[in-house]
Amino acid sequence: MKKYILKRLVTTIFTLLVILLVLFILMHLMPGSPFNDEKLNSDQRAALYAKYGLDQPIVVQFFRYVVNMLHGDFGVSYNISKNTPISQLIQSRLPISMQIGGCAVALGAVVGLLLGLLAAFKHDTIWDTLATIISVIGVSVPSYVFALALSYQLGFKWGLFPMLYRADHAFDSAVMPSIALSMFTMASIARFTRSEMLEVLGSEYMLLAESKGLSGSSLIFKHALRNALIPIITVLAPLIVDLMTGSLVVEKIFAIPGVGSLLVNAIQSNDYNVVIALSFIYSAMYIFIMLIVDILYGIVDPRIRLAKEG
């Protein structure tokens, strides 16, 4: 197992480098430039290109970027927040996105799991249908509509939570965005838990366990849930990364200083360094979480571990 993890870590670094290169190439393919303001003439644009070293060949830019990155320097923003070091931009924003995303994941996963289990155990009853309807609403109403509705009712009408993000009330401010964000996770998890649990409950080994006299929580947690968890984790993992790296719409509506809106603005205004840095953080998080998932597979399901070691 240790050897396996070590091997994965080495390949991870290689993968990240490839991703960085791909991102660089993508940025170069991107039409437009960061300095496409109406008021700039071509001489000024050339001067700006030279100032930021964008006039050099992509290979040179790439190596310079990697070297700088190893020193913790991700470059500066070209137009979202002019000349601000990216690390400074992200440092203050990423924790906020991660906090809200983390809450949303926890909320979505737990509620989704419960809904899914309820639906599976009460298969083909009104509970099942109800759980289905709840989770379907979760996936079919876009989060921004949901967010605004929440804000209108809980924030504006009832005054329970602040409508806009406030750093001095970080906890209160996080409640509504987390709920709005968790809907999709909740729905996905509920659906998958249901379908996986039905599968597991219908399997022979559950029948065996049941006929052996096992019952209650031991049956559910030791046998049923454990086997259903693999695909659930698989579904959950990328959702975690998506949520932790911020959501444009929810950030926009609740005025949250997170990284999701930063990425979209950066893409639309060709702020290369911001796009690359944020995408890279996303990639690193993604790959890291996938690594953990793969390790978890091994823990949850010994057969996979054996297969890998063999």
Place this chain on the structure above:
Amino acid sequence: MKRRLLAFIMTSAMALSLVGCGGYNQTNTQAAAPASDSAESASASDSSASGESAAGSSSDLNVMLETPVESLDPQQATDGTSFEVIADYTDGLMQMDSDGQAVNALAESYELSDDGLTYTFHIRDDANWSNGTPVTAADFVFGWQRAVDPEVASEYAYMLSDIGQIKNAAEIISGEKDKSELGVTAVDDKTLTVELNAPVSYFLSLMYFPTFYPVNEEFFNTCPDTYGTSPETTLSNGAFILDSYEPAATAFHLTKNADYYDAANVQLSGLNYQVIQDSQQALMSYQAGDLDLTLVNGEQVDQVKDDPAFKAVGAGYLWYVSPNIDSVPELNNLNIRKALTMAIDRDSITAGVLKDGSKPTYTAVPMDFAAGPDGSDFSADQDKFSDVCKFDSAAAADYWNKGLEELGIKSLELDMIVDADDAPQKVAQVLKEQWETTLPGFTVNLVIEPKKQRVKDMQDGNFQIGLTRWGPDYADPMTYLGMWVTNNSNNYGLWSNADYDSIIAECTTGDLATDAKARWSKLYDAEKIVMDEAVIFPLYTQCNAEMVNTNVSGIDFHPVALNRVYKAAKKN
């Protein structure tokens, strides 16, 4: 089976509550970190636990911004939001009065030489930076040299060269001369002289433009890389002091500057800015009392139009359609262009779709930003070009058929590039509909692009029709008319007319530059050429629909340079 289920539900409910608590407790401690980071912001705002009232003491003005600040470096900033905030805490030589006229600010007095080429400014003695050092002429020299320094690569460098006509500015920008040769000199601590290449009639109105603001060299050198990224790296000489800010922050705060030379006339205790990108959320916050000043979207006007707090504020932008005259042969045909501009029902665009108070415009220079020698608005008369620019579907169809005949075609299909923003997309959809219903055989395909890409396509001439806008940089019609001269980088359609070029040259640097009246009437002649030739199809002068709380007064709204000035604002 039943017991098993019950047991399961119990356990899972427990699990939920455990995880739930764990999750939120953790959240709480995590949240403590950013909260303490912004303790400074919180200090200015005595916060109530329920989060109902907005941050800020009662006479802080709570202002909504649509976009975050891009830069607080006066020589790097280019957007209205940044300008507004920079001007909150920095004064230039001149500031804007409530009518948009330049009035003395840091300059106590000034003299203009008889040939109109040399300005001498005398800086007031009681002007100080917030770290205690006096504001000197050298601060202006340093700031202005930064503006033209190719290493700084300021996007607004042309304000000093092409527009301000400051001596040697153009040569420095192009790298031919050193920045020390710029035509600004600090004669002594309090005297600044500026040499111009040619008389510039609107030069004083440039002095309130943030690119011309002073920067203290000594302070700048303590934080050259991080200048303007935090309260610690900004220096104030204006009515307010920035006391909480982060790059691209969604909320920040300014406090009244007690040492400001004009502090007695500043009524507000501070400014509390909040960036809200969703206008419905902004309106709800306004209704909840968290904001005193907010923008509303055209769609919400139905909700607020009976409210005394609602007003339409001129934003200065002229929105227009630019046909690619040079490379699309069909658009090279004058009749086709006339047909296109006359088929547009501008009133229905502003009243029916935008609804934010924007004014239909039939002139190449928008309304309400440039007042002439007699004080009247350059574009007050909107009917003066009604023979070539008005809504007349019959005339449009006539021109259209004539044009098609000349070209020998039966139908025409063109692409129009449009920004992927809300208002342009709305306008474009109406244009498409109006053109296609009025002009038989005409098909317009809307190509929606992010703004940067749209601008690039237009700059590269890679378009057929483009929907675009232009905001005035200074209060003179030249900021618009100067665009249509041959080879101007904003003359996207590559239209060229020798008569026009000579009029503009005459009005910029020629004989007329000092004779305001004659220049004004010549500018009308120039505008007439643009309209007669249908070089652009003007659409409307943009206004913003704003809610200004009725207990707030004295905010100055301007269409040029500084959109909102709070120096005289009062909140009861």
Place this chain on the structure above:
Amino acid sequence: MEIRPLANTGEALENSSAPEYTPEAKDFCLRNSETIAIDNNFAAQSYWKEVVLRYVSKKSAMIGLFFIVLITVMAIIGPGMNDYSYSAQNLLQKNFAPRIPFLEGLGLFNGSETISTTTGFKTINYYAEQGLSDIYYWFGSDNFGRDIWTRTWSGARVSLIIAVAAAVIDMLIGMSYGLISGYFGGKVDIFMQRILEIANGIPRLVIVTLLLLVLKPGMVTIVIALMLTEWMSMSRIARAEMLKLKEEEFVLASRTLGAGSFFIIFKEILPNIIGPIITQVMFSIPTAIFTEAFLSFVGLGIPVPQCSLGSLISEGFNSFTTHPYQIIPPIIVMALLMLSFNLTADGLREALDPKLKER
């Protein structure tokens, strides 16, 4: 297996009169085959017929199917049911609340709406104000005076096409990729997973926006963009299922009998994991519709004035607090569509899965 050959052998027996006996094939058939009780019904039923029977017997699944069919039919005929077109504007008749013949007599949908303004509530009826007694916008009109009924169904049409295209591609590419990667394991798996990681590690938004910037925006571009990004989650599911199943005895048995990898993957394992796959496909449909809706939200969706359910929701969103009726029809259609896809998916999964047969 059919019974007719047996009947023929019966006749043959009666007619045989040869003295010398040579064993024939028919001798190895069952005796008294006519009289023993063979369940004609059961044997005559093919697997697929059974699937259909099982599916039809499930009420919720049939409701789901009914709505999918209904929405599909409406997406085809709905826009033609009145005289409005999806793009024709009438700026004099904008923001009209829904008004439906017959129902208006009951006080429902009579074209009046209550707007919550900053100065209190007010009720208006533009139809009455403008004296338009014979104008009906069944779902109301939007802020360009376009008929929301027509736009909702044309939007449903666009969204359905995008969703189905995405789901099919999703299934084909993602499933094969995941199954192959999971089955072969080892180096192949590591290599394929690295590619997936790289493709996945780049935020989807970056890829999609870039593609839309490079290609001309439109339905085909959106489908291509979805194709490039959506297959990945499917491949993850398929791989996870494969890892779970490939050590099972029946796979071993099949391999021992000499089955090739291709056969094992697609004939042995695939039918066993069709449940989660179909569930995932049904989820990739909302994801596809949503990705498109998100693109509309950032202004890169289906080009205006065309519309999709997603872009209609984004458009209606701007009037959410002013004219809420504008966002409701597309949301309801979207929710119904999602619900029916889910119910259908559940029904299909249970009908297809032989293990769940007895339940």
